[in-house]
Amino acid sequence: MSYTEKELKKELEGKSYEFGFVTDIEAEKAPVGLNEEIIRLISSKKNEPDWLLEYRLNAFRIWNEMSSPDWAHVKYQEPDFQNICYYSAPKQKKQLESLDQVDPELLRTMEKLGISMEEQKRLTGVAVDFVMDSVSVATSFKDKLADLGIIFCSFSEAVQNHPELVKKYMGSVIPASDNYYAALNSAVFTDGSFCYIPKGVRCPMELSTYFRINEAGTGQFERTLVIADESSYVSYLEGCTAPQRDENQLHAAVVELIALDQAEIKYSTVQNWYPGDENGKGGVFNFVTKRGLCGYRSKISWTQVETGSAVTWKYPSCILKGDYAVGEFYSVALTNNYQQADTGTKMIHVGRNTKSTIISKGISAGFSQNSYRGLVKIGKGAKNARNFSQCDSLLMTDQCGAHTFPYIECENPSAMVEHEATTSKIGEDQLFYCMQRGIPEEKAISLIVNGYAKEVLNKLPMEFAVEAQKLLEISLEGSVG
Amino acid sequence: MDTVLKIENLHCQVQGQQILKGLNLEIKRGEVHAIMGPNGSGKSTLSSVLAGKEDYEITAGQILYQNEDIGELSPEERSWKGMFLAFQYPVEIPGVSNINFLRTALNERNKALGRDQISAKDFLRLVSEKSSLVGLDNKLKNRSVNEGFSGGEKKRNEIFQMAMLEPTLSILDETDSGLDIDALKIVSNGVNTLKSEDNATIVITHYQRLLDYIVPDFVHVLYDGKIVKSGDKSLALDLEERGYDWLKLEKAL
Numbered sequence: 001m002s003y004t005e006k007e008l009k010k011e012l013e014g015k016s017y018e019f020g021f022v023t024d025i026e027a028e029k030a031p032v033g034l035n036e037e038i039i040r041l042i043s044s045k046k047n048e049p050d051w052l053l054e055y056r057l058n059a060f061r062i063w064n065e066m067s068s069p070d071w072a073h074v075k076y077q078e079p080d081f082q083n084i085c086y087y088s089a090p091k092q093k094k095q096l097e098s099l100d101q102v103d104p105e106l107l108r109t110m111e112k113l114g115i116s117m118e119e120q121k122r123l124t125g126v127a128v129d130f131v132m133d134s135v136s137v138a139t140s141f142k143d144k145l146a147d148l149g150i151i152f153c154s155f156s157e158a159v160q161n162h163p164e165l166v167k168k169y170m171g172s173v174i175p176a177s178d179n180y181y182a183a184l185n186s187a188v189f190t191d192g193s194f195c196y197i198p199k200g201v202r203c204p205m206e207l208s209t210y211f212r213i214n215e216a217g218t219g220q221f222e223r224t225l226v227i228a229d230e231s232s233y234v235s236y237l238e239g240c241t242a243p244q245r246d247e248n249q250l251h252a253a254v255v256e257l258i259a260l261d262q263a264e265i266k267y268s269t270v271q272n273w274y275p276g277d278e279n280g281k282g283g284v285f286n287f288v289t290k291r292g293l294c295g296y297r298s299k300i301s302w303t304q305v306e307t308g309s310a311v312t313w314k315y316p317s318c319i320l321k322g323d324y325a326v327g328e329f330y331s332v333a334l335t336n337n338y339q340q341a342d343t344g345t346k347m348i349h350v351g352r353n354t355k356s357t358i359i360s361k362g363i364s365a366g367f368s369q370n371s372y373r374g375l376v377k378i379g380k381g382a383k384n385a386r387n388f389s390q391c392d393s394l395l396m397t398d399q400c401g402a403h404t405f406p407y408i409e410c411e412n413p414s415a416m417v418e419h420e421a422t423t424s425k426i427g428e429d430q431l432f433y434c435m436q437r438g439i440p441e442e443k444a445i446s447l448i449v450n451g452y453a454k455e456v457l458n459k460l461p462m463e464f465a466v467e468a469q470k471l472l473e474i475s476l477e478g479s480v481g
Numbered sequence: 482m483d484t485v486l487k488i489e490n491l492h493c494q495v496q497g498q499q500i501l502k503g504l505n506l507e508i509k510r511g512e513v514h515a516i517m518g519p520n521g522s523g524k525s526t527l528s529s530v531l532a533g534k535e536d537y538e539i540t541a542g543q544i545l546y547q548n549e550d551i552g553e554l555s556p557e558e559r560s561w562k563g564m565f566l567a568f569q570y571p572v573e574i575p576g577v578s579n580i581n582f583l584r585t586a587l588n589e590r591n592k593a594l595g596r597d598q599i600s601a602k603d604f605l606r607l608v609s610e611k612s613s614l615v616g617l618d619n620k621l622k623n624r625s626v627n628e629g630f631s632g633g634e635k636k637r638n639e640i641f642q643m644a645m646l647e648p649t650l651s652i653l654d655e656t657d658s659g660l661d662i663d664a665l666k667i668v669s670n671g672v673n674t675l676k677s678e679d680n681a682t683i684v685i686t687h688y689q690r691l692l693d694y695i696v697p698d699f700v701h702v703l704y705d706g707k708i709v710k711s712g713d714k715s716l717a718l719d720l721e722e723r724g725y726d727w728l729k730l731e732k733a734l
Contacts, residue, residue, distance in 0.1 A: 428535070433572045436532050437586040437642065438560035438593070447585060451576030451625065 030087035036060065039187055042087050046156050046190070049163060059176035059186030066180045069313075072342035073371040073403055076311045079250045079285060086188045086221070145205075149198040152207055155223050158194035165196055169227055173256040173293045173319070181252040181287040181313075185221045189254070192222035197232040197263075206461050208237045224255040228263035228298075235266040237464055249274075249284045251309075257292030257300055261322060264299040265292065268460050269316075270468050273308035278366075280338025283310025290314065296322030296351070303459045305468040306333040306341060307475040315373065317346035320354035320382075327356040330456040332468075334449075334475050335368030335400070344374035344405075349382035349415070358389040361453050364400035365476065371403040378415040385415040393423040394452050396445075396476075446473040484509050485650050485681040486531075490542035493523075493530045500526040502706035503542065508650070511678040515692055515717060516685045518703035519725040524685045525569065527703070528654040531683075532566040533559050546650070560586075561593045563649030567639040567656050574626040579638065580608065582626045583645050590646075611644035615671035633664030640671040651675075652683045657691040669694030689721035704728050 043053040176186035193209045276283025286309035292300035302316035318327030329345035347356035364370040393402030434444035486508040493501035530537040533556040700716040701708045
């Protein structure tokens with residue numbers, strides 16, 4: 001029949017997680033626990049140079065001195081770091097050279113995720129790097145990109161084949177000492193993606209990475225490093241899923257973007273880690289540090305659609321160092337059941353005439369808590385800096401919460417900072433209006449929510465906008481049947 | 482002539498309060514019925530209960546639409562069967578274009594009725610045909626549903642949607658409220674154009690003014706949850722002249 005709050009609540013509880021399958025692949029795992037020995041083991045497994053081992057050990061020492069951050073508007077049981085496996089690699093007999101050699105189980109996993117590589121190759125022209133648990137499994141399109149001098153590979157490969165680039169840029173935007181989880185990642189990261197776009201090159205296709213946690217009791221600590229050399233352009237997408245498990249899994253990634261003079265990086269994320277069940281049991285802790293450094297007249301755009309994770313703690317940021325640099329942050333964060341999200345951005349204006357835009361759209365359903373936390377900082381030298389922030393919250397039920405924590409620090413009087421915020425509740429009148437026109441309530445909810453998030457969804461590359469739209473629909477859908 | 486709508490002894494309550502108290506009404510194809518009445522007489526309740534709005538509970542009597550009791554049907558099911566309500570206060574849906582909204586509505590109906598989805602070409606042809614019929618400004622079609630529309634534009638958009646959905650029974654709930662005389666003419670003109678021998682219209686209004694433009698076959702006066710008087714269009718003129726108070730007196734007698 002017609003729509004009631006209670007019915008909506010019931011439906012939202014019934015939401016099922018589509019990607020909750022476990023892939024049965026033999027994995028090589030390190031012993032559980034965290035100490036210098038484990039770090040040495042990871043480093044030697046990956047055949048790393050000494051400087052990288054030193055980097056890890058130093059990060060570990062820093063991490064040992066730190067305590068976990070408690071300022072976010074989230075509540076959770078801190079993970080037991082001694083009870084996590086820090087290295088889990090799908091077991092393979094030999095180095096992979098083509099897709100034919102990939103474990104068929106793994107290929108099936110990718111198909112379930114909707115990223116059949118063969119299909120990708122044929123249809124879309126998207127290059128995909130696939131990271132399962134800790135190790136990067138396959139990167140398609142490498143040759144085609146190599147012709148342009150673009151390097152797109154797993155982080156481990158980059159360490160082996162391009163150590164000078166890794167050494168120069170790794171930790172240059174997010175030092176190991178940046179925060180608790182960045183330090184942990186710097187100590188124990190196992191793989192991730194690496195991308196370098198040479199001077200003046202416009203990357204002709206979307207580069208894409210899929211992350212998946214598969215093994216029970218493992219953490220995923222990947223690093224992504226994207227370097228856009230002068231006057232280059234790249235659009236990069238990451239997608240995330242994990243199987244359904246009772247215990248909480250930890251995901252603590254570090255993503256560093258470097259846009260050199262007049263370069264542009266567009267970084268889009270569709271995050272759908274397992275959010276836990278309708279009682280808030282299980283789910284991924286997503287504690288991620290993402291930051292980009294902008295040179296003269298360069299631009300970094302973060303676009304994120306966040307529907308997953310039990311707890312999200314994530315602030316993709318831009319340091320606008322060069323004059324005329326532009327930073328953008330577009331975000332849709334949807335929380336349901338007992339999910340908690342504390343997410344937003346930091347725009348650090350250092351250079352003159354720098355400009356930033358923040359559009360954040362929170363959607364809270366069930367008993368979830370959804371917070372926007374953002375910092376706009378205008379440094380002394382940031383003459384004529386401009387910022388525009390808009391933070392909207394949409395409430396689906398009476399039990400959920402939406403919070404906005406905007407921080408503004410301005411040290412230059414010529415700067416202009418604008419902040420707008422709205423909170424609205426999905427209206428029964430809106431739903432009735434749609435239904436009167438023949439649109440059933442579920443479709444109506446998805447129509448209204450997608451309309452609300454449109455400004456952000458429009459920023460995603462075409463094919464991923466469709467995917468994100470579907471994801472929002474699934475995340476709000478009841479188990480009709 | 483066959484009956485489109487037959488309301489029998491309808492009692493309806495909203496949040497425990499009895500609003501309709503035994504309403505009877507029969508509407509045949511090709512007819513226009515005006516329902517008038519003072520504030521609080523139950524006019525808007527009638528439109529809401531006909532459209533199936535939540536919280537409008539039928540406590541006695543029934544609504545027969547094309548000989549089917551629709552009391553248990555959801556709003557969208559009623560819509561699929563050809564019922565349309567032009568809202569007194571059309572809501573805004575930010576970020577959803579009028580065009581997308583209507584295509585979704587048409588396709589949801591097609592899906593429900595087991596018909597094919599409308600092709601983009603046919604849809605656009607229909608849009609241009611119907612929008613010129615009701616004089617809808619081109620730019621409004623691509624704007625978000627009712628967002629930032631003036632009062633007149635909103636009402637015109639309602640009539641445009643009505644034209645697109647080609648209902649068998651249209652209920653216009655105080656469509657004249659908030660309209661200046663020019664907008665009123667345009668909206669009325671749209672309604673008159675859409676009128677045919679096959680469909681029927683209920684015009685709910687507080688004032689006689691609208692009925693100069695949409696001429697009713699019957700006028701009913703709703704008072705305290707019942708129809709207390711029915712007549713032809715001259716009844717509307719009587720009401721305009723004498724107000725509603727004489728009805729109260731008549732009823733008291």
